[in-house]
Amino acid sequence: MTRIVMFVLAAVGWLHAQPVTPKLDQNLHSTLWMQTSAEYAAITTQTYRAAGLALAAALADPNWTAAYEQTNDFRTLPPAVILDLDETVLDNSPAQARLIQSGKVYTEEGFIAWVKESRAGAVPGAVEFLHAAHLKGVALYFISNRVCNPADAEDATVAVLKKLRIPFADDRLLCKTAGSNKTDRRKAVAERHRILLLIGDDFNDFTAVPDVVEERAKLQEFYGPMWGTKWFVLPNPVYGSWERAIGTDPAKKLRALRP
Numbered sequence: 001m002t003r004i005v006m007f008v009l010a011a012v013g014w015l016h017a018q019p020v021t022p023k024l025d026q027n028l029h030s031t032l033w034m035q036t037s038a039e040y041a042a043i044t045t046q047t048y049r050a051a052g053l054a055l056a057a058a059l060a061d062p063n064w065t066a067a068y069e070q071t072n073d074f075r076t077l078p079p080a081v082i083l084d085l086d087e088t089v090l091d092n093s094p095a096q097a098r099l100i101q102s103g104k105v106y107t108e109e110g111f112i113a114w115v116k117e118s119r120a121g122a123v124p125g126a127v128e129f130l131h132a133a134h135l136k137g138v139a140l141y142f143i144s145n146r147v148c149n150p151a152d153a154e155d156a157t158v159a160v161l162k163k164l165r166i167p168f169a170d171d172r173l174l175c176k177t178a179g180s181n182k183t184d185r186r187k188a189v190a191e192r193h194r195i196l197l198l199i200g201d202d203f204n205d206f207t208a209v210p211d212v213v214e215e216r217a218k219l220q221e222f223y224g225p226m227w228g229t230k231w232f233v234l235p236n237p238v239y240g241s242w243e244r245a246i247g248t249d250p251a252k253k254l255r256a257l258r259p
C-alpha cells in the first residue's frame with residue numbers, strides 16, 4: 001500500500017515537473033512564415049517590383065485607371081497610387097508574435113496600444129517602390145482602417161511613416177471613417193487623380209466584397225484581368241476578410257477545410 005502511495009506521489013511530482021505545452025495558437029505557423037521564411041520577403045519584393053514595372057506602363061497610358069470608382073474624365077488628372085498600410089506597407093507581425101507568446105488574443109484596444117508604440121517595420125520592397133513612384137511625381141495615398149489623425153504631428157501612424165522614411169503628405173493619409181469600407185475614400189481620391197494602381201493585402205483594398213467564401217471566389221475570378229496588372233496583392237495568412245468569411249471559431253475553420 002505504502003509503495004502504491006509513493007508511486008502515485010512520484011507520478012504526480014513528475015507530472016508537475018514537466019514543462020507546460022502552450023495551447024497551439026492558430027496564428028503560430030502563419031506568423032512564423034511571415035517573420036522567418038525567405039519566401040515571404042521574396043514574394044513581397046516580387047510584388048512591389050512587378051508593381052514598379054506596371055507603374056511605368058500606367059503613366060504612359062492616359063486611358064489607364066485601376067479604380068472602378070473612377071467614373072469621371074480622368075485623362076488629364078495627376079497620377080496617384082493607392083495603398084493600404086497594415087501588412088501592405090507596414091509589418092505588424094511583432095504584435096502578433098507577442099500575442100502568441102503571451103497566450104492572448106487580438107483585440108482592437110491591444111492593436112491600438114501597439115500602433116501607439118510606432119514600432120511597425122516596413123514590408124520588404126515597399127519603401128523602394130514608394131520612393132521610385134514619388135520620384136516619378138506620383139501622388140501616394142494611404143487608405144487605412146487604422147484610427148489615426150494625419151493632421152496631428154504626434155500621431156503614431158504619422159510618426160511610423162516618417163520613421164520609415166515613407167513619402168507622406170497629411171492630406172494623403174485617409175484613416176478609418178465611420179465604417180471600414182474603403183469605396184468612398186477611393187472615390188474621393190479618384191475625383192482629383194487618375195489612379196494608376198491599387199496595392200493591398202485584402203480584397204477590400206481593391207473593391208468591396210461580401211464576407212462569403214463562394215462569393216469571394218467568384219469575384220476573384222471576375223476581376224482576374226486586374227491581378228498583377230493594375231491590382232497588386234501582398235500575402236497575409238494571419239488575418240483579413242478571408243478569415244471573417246469562414247469565421248474565427250476553430251470548429252468553423254475545421255469545417256471549411258476541403259479534404
Ligand SMILES: [Mg+2]
Pocket residue numbers: 084085086087088200201202
Ligand atoms: Mg492591410
